[in-house]
Amino acid sequence: MRKKRRERNNGLEITEYIRDRILILDGAMGTQLQKNGLKPGELPEKWNISHPEVITSVHKAYFDAGANLVCTNTFGANSLKFGNELEEIVKAGILCAKQAATDSDSPQEKWVALDIGPSGRMLAPYGDLGFEDAVDLFRETAELGEKYGADIIYIETMNDSYETKAALLGAKEGSSLPVFVTNAYGEDGKLMTGASPRAMVAMLEGLGADAIGVNCSLGPKALSPVVEEYLRYASVPVIMKPNAGLPKVERGETVYDVREDEFSSEIAEMIKKGVRMAGGCCGTTPEYIKAVSRAARGIRPKTITEKDFTMVSGYADAVVFGKTPVIIGERINPTGKKAFKEALRSGDTGYILKEGIAQKESGAQILDVNVGLPELDEVKELARAVCDLQTVVDIPLQIDTSDPCAMEAAMRRYNGKPMINSVNGKKESMDRIFPLVKKYGGVLVALTLDESGIPDTAVGRLAIARKILREAEKCGIRKKDMIFDPLAMTVGTGGDAAKVTLESVSLIRTVLGCRTSLGVSNVSFGLPRREFINESFFTAAMTKGLSCAIINPFSRGMMKAYASYKALAGLDENCSDYIAFVEKIPEDETAGTASHAGVPDKTATEEGESRTRLVSAILSGMKDAAGEATADLLAGKTDPMEIINNEIIPALDEIGRKYESKTVYLPQLLMSAEAAKASFSKIRAAMADSPVSEGEDKKCKVVVATVYGDIHDIGKNIVRLLLENYGFEVTDLGKDVPPEVIVESVVSQRAPILGLSALMTTTVPAMEETIRQIRKHAPWCRVVVGGAVLTQEYADSIGADRYAKDAMETVRYADSVNLEIKNNK
Amino acid sequence: MISIDIKTYGLEELEKPDKKTILRYAGDPLGESLKNDHVLSDLLDSVISEGESVIVPRICSAECAVSVTGDRVDTVFGEISSALLAKHLEGCSSAVFMAATIGIGLDRIVTAKSRVSPAAALLADAYGSERVEALCDHFENGLRSELSGKGCSTVSRYSPGYGDFGLEYQKNIIGGLQCQKHIGLTLNSCLMMTPTKSVTAVIGIKNGAESGKRTWKCRECGMTECPFRNAEEEKGKE
CATH class of the missing domain: 3.40.50.280 (Cobalamin-binding domain)
Structure with missing residues (x-):
């Protein structure tokens, strides 16, 4: 089959063809089938078997109009929908398209793409289709595509980034064919599940898509801003396959508002800007494709250049590394955290999620995720932590583990292009980690150490960085996707540890032209008041050109150093970030006093009873005030059990009774419950050293x-x-x-x-x-x-x-x- | 051949969020708990403003012929066997099949909030219900006024899952209107929609001007024990 295809185009592969030529794609299939009598609710893919002559004639019309590549009538062909019939449908679909290529006398090169659309189901956690089940589903269709001789796989109209990843992974694992991917964007310039164009570019290039772009949803003009984002960030060929404008229902018929000439001239403009493959989606006909083909003739294709953006992404947007250092939150790491270890052992993911949300709110742009504990199954736990975190935070994650299996499990399930922490200069480490990054994509942090340890000099660390970079490039990992960590070592043991690290940051940046990262707080290990040293070292590293830092975003000192540095380095226009940062500080500090002032120590109820501050705070649903009142009581040496029995429980009972008698409703009941919980957690923290006796208060x-x-x-x-x-x-x-x-x-x-x-x-x-x-x-x-x-x-x-x-x-x-x-x- | 209309709405096109209704969906039948409760009021305001920044109201719809015979309604999307719907659509020769959603963004917010504040999650969820209903009302009102210009009228929207109109029929509407592609709406194997704040419905169309008065939605419903029953509407009965 493959041999025959090569004969067809004088042996030219499509990936070679697009290197210096424009490729014309086909137009809509569905509309053509409806014109030929496809009924609403009828599955169009079945026509590959029942009406092959119609399908072949539609394909032929597109080839006749000048298309180089037509997509088979297999948009919804997956085993969820077709079960055992799938193979016949895919086989017949490919045969129709190949027959059309033979039948058409039009002289251009012609290829056939196996078309893959969305599964029709939403992936977990918002839907019920598991990620691996989705990968299997797409892999199965892709295998059939290669088996029956498709030239490429074309994944299209995907409006969820996670499903797109599953499809691309399935296509790559199920076949050796080139894979093109186009997504459907809304008027807001995002996918239905929120991804921005650059987030998609980051993820899809990372996963090895051969060409990427947009199709469906909007007309060529409305889609242009999205396509321009692709052209700005993508280093692979960009595809544009818009609708013929917006559909309108006129006299019971759907009509589109952009005609052939306008459509093709808009497309021609985008080809001049760099689009490499163009065709049409809903509402377009062979006439549109003929016009596009004609308009594209004579335009000299713009050279595709390698873009030098270091990008990581979450499900929503990408973080693009630039002059301003990026803050990576370090808090999701069990080292030295008793409560976190306890949470991990008991399977309580709430702890991680709260830390994630709070770090983002404190200014972290990426979150480091490390759940390594000797007694835990890290492969399972890391993937779970990554998936759970992605349900509550949209910022990218840094997958942090020394176990390559855990790393792969987490990379696979990650929705976006992750940051990976880490590889080092040891051969074994590079052999294990590089293939993972090549397959799943990611920005890889490389530690400058190898079999002989960590060099004492900056030049020594630079040499390791150079070696790692060389090996990475051999494996097809680009320089822009490598970030070097020259290792912050403690100054507590004396010597010039900090100086060497700072020099290394500078050398790696200037000599190799690479980005750098540091786990900043290691520098103060073993010293008292570590934050003093950390803040100064952080500032010093930023002045040396540090690209990102793993720090505690809850530390006001570190965030102060960051805000101040940006203002001083001219990275904060009008010092607006700095001013916003400063304005937040007094607010935070006064908020406590304000809520305290709002709740007097004792208040009188309508019935004439007096209430304590804590009881009032719980009844009014004031979380912070309840926490503070509890802290004050504890500081005043009130017995914790007394606080529970005399204040919290009576307050909860009162609100519970009010709820049952319908004088308050669910929202207030919950707010009081949250306030009580805030109070409990202060008490629990205070009693951590003297746990509650197994007394009668403990319930089942x-x-x-x-x-x-x-x-x-x-x-x-x-x-x-x-x-x-x-x-x-x-x-x-x-x-x-x-x-x-x-x-x-x-x-x-x-x-x-x-x-x-x-x-x-x-x-x-x-x-x-x-x-x-x-x-x-x-x-x-x-x-x-x-x-x-x-x-x-x-x-x-x-x-x-x-x-x-x-x-x-x-x-x-x-x-x-x-x-x-x-x-x- | 059916013609599908797809539209994305700006927030300014819809009525402003109605706090009383949100509270009713959150378990306060009269929506009165805001009175003298600035803590709740502040929380609700912040939930609404966060919600407004993520929702994307979208509807896809198609007008198709229907014919009612006994307890059955015949449509291009497949036959519906429902006595109540058949009665509701009596005298209608066509109907608009619609699917509405405010997008997955709010689901994400509700998930995140449920980890840190169940009260905020409850309010965000209720806000979503209020918004998707407001979106449907907006659509229905627009349709009614458009049709009245043509001498036609509508009967109020009716959704799968009400009375004997089976939830199964969501499959026909969501598949027939190609909802995943057009508005990002999918159905799971237990017939639950994602995004969760979504509605599928049928709006019957009659020739001739509107005959009766505007209907009372809650009062007409047989589920007298429904926790979301509009108490104000009940009061208005007297």
């Missing part, structure tokens, strides 16, 4: 989950919060949880209570199945159910022990079970 374990297939977890989260406040030990398994996982958790903890939530009738069967399995494997466990669709009757019919209409009722039920357990003891 409760497992909560939203059932399999259900992706709504607002209600379950509310239940969790209230149960925690009432002293229950809660394991939250999250949403969309398979029955087996729930059973395993209940059994392993011998939890006496399980809370299940379901929103819709369609997920109640999963709830029923979970209860059935619980009865079999954990007969001791009481199951309480809730959720919008449930009623007492429904709960009875699926065999639950209890239906709770809201979170408070769940708490009351859990209390009664807890009491029963205690009495039985």
Whole structure:
């Protein structure tokens, strides 16, 4: 098959062709099929088998119009939709396109692309299609494409970055063909799931796409700004395949508002700016392609240049390294953090997520993620941490591990182009890490050490950097994707450790022309008041041209050094960032006093009782004030148990009663619960050294989950919060949880209570199945159910022990079970 | 051949977020908890302003012929077996099939908030419900006034999942309108939509001017125990 294709174009491969020529693509298929009688709801791909002559004639019309590449009629061809029929559909689709290439007398070079569109399902965590399942789905179609002789794979109309990654990975793993990728952008210039054009360029080039660009959604003019972003950042050929403008319904027919001549002249303008492949999407016909082909004739293709941008991306946007140093938050790392280690061991991802959100809010632009603990399965945990973090923060992540398997698992699942920490000059390290970066993409941090250790001199570290760079380039990793860390060493042992590091930063930048990174705080290891040294060293490193720094963004001193440096170095126009930074400081400091001032030490209620500051803060739902009042009580040597029993519990009971009597509602109940939680966490921190005795106040374990297939977890989260406040030990398994996982958790903890939530009738069967399995494997466990669709009757019919209409009722039920357990003891 | 209309709306085109309705969706039936509660009021304001920065309201729709026979409605998207819908569409010769969404951005915010503040997550979720309903109202009102110029009228929108109009039919609407491609809307295997703040519906079209008064949405519904029932509307009954 492959041989025949080469004969067709005098042996010329498409990737060679586009190096110095414009490639003309085809136009719409769907509209042409509707004209030929395709009915609404009918699957167009089936026509490859039932109406091959129609499909072939559409392809031929595009070849006749001057197209070099036509896409097969396989947009929705995946096994989710077609099951066993898939192979026949792909085979027939490719045959139709190849037949058209033979039938057309038009003299240009002709190729056939296997077309791959979106799966029709949303990927987890927002949808229910697992990432690896999606990769498998696309891989299967791609394998068939190569088997039946497609020249390339063309992934198109993707409007979710994560699905695009799954498709590209599947296409690359399933075939050896070149892969082109085009995405569909909205009027806001972003994908439906939020990615910017440069974020897509970063990710797709990293994953090795052979050409990238845009298709569908808008007309050529409206799409031009997006295409220009591609041209600015991309080093591979750029594709443009717009709609014939916007569709309008006129007299019951869809018409598009951009005609052939306007369409082709807009495209010609973009070809002059650098677009290498052009065609049309919805609403375009062979006439449009003929016009594009004619307009492109005679335009000299603009040379494609290698762009020198060092970029990493999250699911939304890219961070482009420039003159201003980039802040990488260091807090997600268990080293020296007792609470984090505890959270990791107990599987509590909430800790990591809160640290992630808080670091971003404090000014981190990238987050380092390290979850290495000897007793944990890092391969599983790192990938999970990365995925979870990407549900709450949009900034890029730095995957930080010394285990190449954990690194690969996390890189694979990452939505975007990550930063990777790290490789070093040892042969073994380079052999393991470079292939991963080549396959998945990423900006790689390289430590200047090798088999003989860390050189004492800047020249020695430069030599290692040079060696690493040379080896990386041999593996196809570009210089712009390498960042060198010349290693900050402690000055505590004397000598010129800091000086050597600073010189190395300077040398790597000036001699190699490469970017640098430092884990700044290592410099003060072993010294008192480390922040003093760290701040000065950070400033010194920035003056040497440091590109990024791994620091604690919660440290006001470090952020002060950063803001000041930018202002002094002329990197902060009108000092506006600096002023914004300074303005935040007094606000932060006065906020505490203000809320304190707002809540007097004692207030009188309408009933004439007096309330303490803490009780008032909890009742008013003031989180910060509750935390401060607790801290003050603790500082005044009030016994922690006294605070809990005399203030927090009575306040929670009062708000709970008010809720039940409908004088306050759910929002206030939750705000009070959060305030109480803030108070509890101060107490817990204070009591860390003297843990609560296994007394009667400790309540039983409760497992909560939203059932399999259900992706709504607002209600379950509310239940969790209230149960925690009432002293229950809660394991939250999250949403969309398979029955087996729930059973395993209940059994392993011998939890006496399980809370299940379901929103819709369609997920109640999963709830029923979970209860059935619980009865079999954990007969001791009481199951309480809730959720919008449930009623007492429904709960009875699926065999639950209890239906709770809201979170408070769940708490009351859990209390009664807890009491029963205690009495039985 | 059906013609699909796709539109993205600017926030300024929709009514401003209605705080009382948001609170009603958050579990306060009269939306009165804002009174004298500046802490809640501040939180709601911040949730709304964050929400407004991420939502992208989009609708795709198509007008198609329908024919009602007994308990069945025949459409180009496939037959619907629903006595209630058949009654609702009585006298309609066509209908607009629509799908509306405010985008995945709000889902991300709700997920992030649920980690740090369930109260904020609850309000953000309620805000999303209020916005997607406001979007549908805007669409429906626009359609009504457009059609009244042509001597036609509409009956209020009706969604799969209400009464005996099965959720399954979401598949037909979402597939038929090519919602994933046009507005980024997908359905999972349990018939839940992503983005979660999305609506699919059918709006019947009749020849002739509007006959009756504007309908009361909650009051007409059979689910008297519904936690989101509009208490104010109930009051207005007297």
